[in-house]
Amino acid sequence: MIRLEHIHRYFQVGEQTVHALNDINVTIEKGEYVSVMGPSGSGKSTLLNVIALLDQPSSGRYLLNDQPVTQLDDDELAKIRRENIGFVFQFFHLIPRLSAAENIEMPMILAGVAVKERKQRVQEALASVSLQDRADHRPDQLSGGQLQRVAIARAMIMRPEILLADEPTGNLDSKSGKEIIELLEGLNRQGVTLMIITHDQNLGDRARRKIRIVDGQIG
Amino acid sequence: MRYADLLSLSYRTVISHKLRSSLTALGLIIGIAAVVILTSIGRGIHTFVLAEFTQFGTNLISVHPGKTTTFGVSGASISTVRPLVIADVVSLSKVENIIAASPMVQGNARIEAGEKQRRTNVLGVGAAVPEIWKIKVVNGRFLPKEESNPRAFAVLGNKLATELFGTASPLGRRIRIGSDRFRVVGVMEKKGQMIGFDMDDTIYIPAAKALELFDRESLMEIHLLYKSNTAVERVEKAIKRSLIARHGREDFTLVTQNQMLKKLDSILNILTLAVAALGSISLLVGSVGILTIMTIAVSERISEIGLLRAVGAERRTIFQLFLCEALALSAAGGLCGVLLGITIVQILDAALPALPVELAWTYIVAAFMVSLLIGIAAGVAPAMKAARLEPLEALRAE
Ligand SMILES: Nc1ncnc2c1ncn2[C@@H]1O[C@H](COP(=O)(O)OP(=O)(O)O)[C@@H](O)[C@H]1O
Ligand SMILES: [Mg+2]
Numbered sequence: 017m018i019r020l021e022h023i024h025r026y027f028q029v030g031e032q033t034v035h036a037l038n039d040i041n042v043t044i045e046k047g048e049y050v051s052v053m054g055p056s057g058s059g060k061s062t063l064l065n066v067i068a069l070l071d072q073p074s075s076g077r078y079l080l081n082d083q084p085v086t087q088l089d090d091d092e093l094a095k096i097r098r099e100n101i102g103f104v105f106q107f108f109h110l111i112p113r114l115s116a117a118e119n120i121e122m123p124m125i126l127a128g129v130a131v132k133e134r135k136q137r138v139q140e141a142l143a144s145v146s147l148q149d150r151a152d153h154r155p156d157q158l159s160g161g162q163l164q165r166v167a168i169a170r171a172m173i174m175r176p177e178i179l180l181a182d183e184p185t186g187n188l189d190s191k192s193g194k195e196i197i198e199l200l201e202g203l204n205r206q207g208v209t210l211m212i213i214t215h216d217q218n219l220g221d222r223a224r225r226k227i228r229i230v231d232g233q234i235g
Numbered sequence: 236m237r238y239a240d241l242l243s244l245s246y247r248t249v250i251s252h253k254l255r256s257s258l259t260a261l262g263l264i265i266g267i268a269a270v271v272i273l274t275s276i277g278r279g280i281h282t283f284v285l286a287e288f289t290q291f292g293t294n295l296i297s298v299h300p301g302k303t304t305t306f307g308v309s310g311a312s313i314s315t316v317r318p319l320v321i322a323d324v325v326s327l328s329k330v331e332n333i334i335a336a337s338p339m340v341q342g343n344a345r346i347e348a349g350e351k352q353r354r355t356n357v358l359g360v361g362a363a364v365p366e367i368w369k370i371k372v373v374n375g376r377f378l379p380k381e382e383s384n385p386r387a388f389a390v391l392g393n394k395l396a397t398e399l400f401g402t403a404s405p406l407g408r409r410i411r412i413g414s415d416r417f418r419v420v421g422v423m424e425k426k427g428q429m430i431g432f433d434m435d436d437t438i439y440i441p442a443a444k445a446l447e448l449f450d451r452e453s454l455m456e457i458h459l460l461y462k463s464n465t466a467v468e469r470v471e472k473a474i475k476r477s478l479i480a481r482h483g484r485e486d487f488t489l490v491t492q493n494q495m496l497k498k499l500d501s502i503l504n505i506l507t508l509a510v511a512a513l514g515s516i517s518l519l520v521g522s523v524g525i526l527t528i529m530t531i532a533v534s535e536r537i538s539e540i541g542l543l544r545a546v547g548a549e550r551r552t553i554f555q556l557f558l559c560e561a562l563a564l565s566a567a568g569g570l571c572g573v574l575l576g577i578t579i580v581q582i583l584d585a586a587l588p589a590l591p592v593e594l595a596w597t598y599i600v601a602a603f604m605v606s607l608l609i610g611i612a613a614g615v616a617p618a619m620k621a622a623r624l625e626p627l628e629a630l631r632a633e
Contacts, residue, residue: 065627068545070545070626070627070630071627090549090550091549091550091551094544094547094548094549094550095547095549097545097546097547098546098547098548099547103545103546105630109538109539109541109542109545109630111539111542113247113248113251114247122543122546123546123547125236125237125240125244126236126543126546126547126548126552127236127547128236128237128240170546171546174547
């Protein structure tokens with residue numbers, strides 16, 4: 017369960033202070049499917065980054081599974097990111113030297129999972145995103161839709177309860193975009209809390225709960 | 236993160252830029268190879284020179300006139316120094332544990348044999364010299380044991396014999412040294428250069444005759460051979476006691492072969508060390524290469540660092556990853572450098588037999604360790620920079 021109370025996030029840009037999040041209060045229950053929409057620059061990414069523990073709010077309280085996480089140190093944050101949160105980026109962020117399978121394996125390597133279990137879980141993950149035959153391909157040998165499927169498999173490999181996606185279809189054609197959304201929704205049906213930022217009204221409307229942000233405030 | 240994974244990831248990254256990695260390692264390879272080659276030559280010279288000296292054997296003591304004292308100017312001045320004489324040699328040869336003793340007078344003189352003449356090195360010695368210096372007579376015999384009033388016999392070095400008599404046997408032939416007449420009784424085996432002077436272009440005559448020839452009162456040195464299984468300190472004590480009894484005071488200096496070897500050894504060690512230090516300068520160049528390439532690697536992979544942090548890598552892990560990469564580069568460079576150096580040393584050894592080379596393993600191991608240290612030293616700063624990046628900012632970097 018995600019609970020944000022009076023979250024503010026300011027950015028200092030030269031003389032100017034940008035108020036990217038302005039008193040955000042929101043609670044997301046386990047297993048929910050939430051879309052986040054709003055104009056460009058309204059603070060959607062900032063909100064998701066705070067939830068993902070990639071960014072720290074300037075003020076406010078953030079409880080993850082009833083545990084406050086705003087005061088944790090760097091290593092503790094890394095551990096929670098590793099174990100509790102999957103993140104899918106607009107620009108895929110795959111490591112170019114490594115094969116699809118190795119990219120998917122990476123979070124388990126960082127977590128120190130045993131080799132045998134890693135190989136088995138990577139095979140399952142590749143199957144779940146229908147990329148068994150692309151295991152040894154490097155990112156430059158894959159299409160955009162395939163790259164995002166690899167990224168999703170990587171995000172889910174540690175079996176996190178939360179999956180956050182920042183415009184996951186932003187770089188894809190509508191057909192592959194739809195496939196990606198269906199893949200994410202499939203994960204949500206298996207119990208994963210899913211939160212997707214999108215610009216596409218049709219995609220956003222598919223979510224059971226829709227959050228709209230304007231100027232850093234939930235509208 | 237497991238260490239095996241850390242190593243394999245670093246290895247993957249290093250070999251994914253083959254050309255770049257090899258060029259980076261090249262600086263180190265050359266540096267390490269230089270250290271290996273230079274120290275091998277240094278060690279080779281070391282061994283060669285020591286072997287030259289130990290040809291004489293190691294259980295030798297020489298007695299020199301005069302006392303070198305460490306207590307400044309003592310009352311004893313040159314005039315009160317009793318000369319070393321042949322009677323001293325006779326008494327020293329009877330000291331406990333002394334196997335043989337020989338006087339030594341050295342000079343240069345003109346030798347005439349029939350039509351031929353030649354200036355050569357003259358050694359005035361005793362009958363025990365072949366035993367003490369481990370040299371052999373190849374033809375005839377050595378000087379007989381006659382302490383007082385020796386006959387005018389001479390023994391020729393190998394080269395001198397051929398120079399003066401060609402292929403004919405010199406045994407029994409009369410020669411003139413300076414103005415004195417001598418009869419040749421023997422020829423020594425070929426010995427080659429020994430510490431600078433040519434043992435084969437030398438003539439041996441009785442010490443008493445040499446004193447007359449060079450118009451000297453006293454011997455230059457006395458050479459003693461002692462039993463190899465006795466402690467040198469004990470022998471020294473006995474020699475001192477005996478000579479002090481004869482001279483009334485300690486007006487002589489003992490030099491043991493061990494002391495000489497030790498001094499020589501330390502000088503030669505410094506030589507090798509200096510040469511190694513010289514080679515290490517090129518290691519410095521190698522380390523700059525690694526520092527440069529790691530700095531570039533970090534700035535190229537900022538977004539990757541962000542990704543790793545986002546999927547749960549701690550700062551420590553990022554630090555280890557980059558440090559390990561630098562280490563992989565330097566270890567590969569060090570290993571190739573060692574192999575290259577050893578190969579070149581072996582080629583040198585085969586191609587130039589005159590050049591003494593010997594692989595100096597301590598330096599080779601040290602050079603490899605230094606290359607690892609260089610990897611660490613050059614890798615720390617970039618790895619720290621990588622570890623300090625904030626995940627979100629790093630992710631944003633293109
Ligand atoms: N690191 C940053 N430094 C300065 N300003 C930032 C930073 N990140 C976001 N902002 C600002 O915060 C606001 C919200 O940004 P963002 O959350 O990325 O919007 P969205 O994802 O909705 O387009 C914008 O005005 C943006 O310029
Ligand atoms: Mg955004």
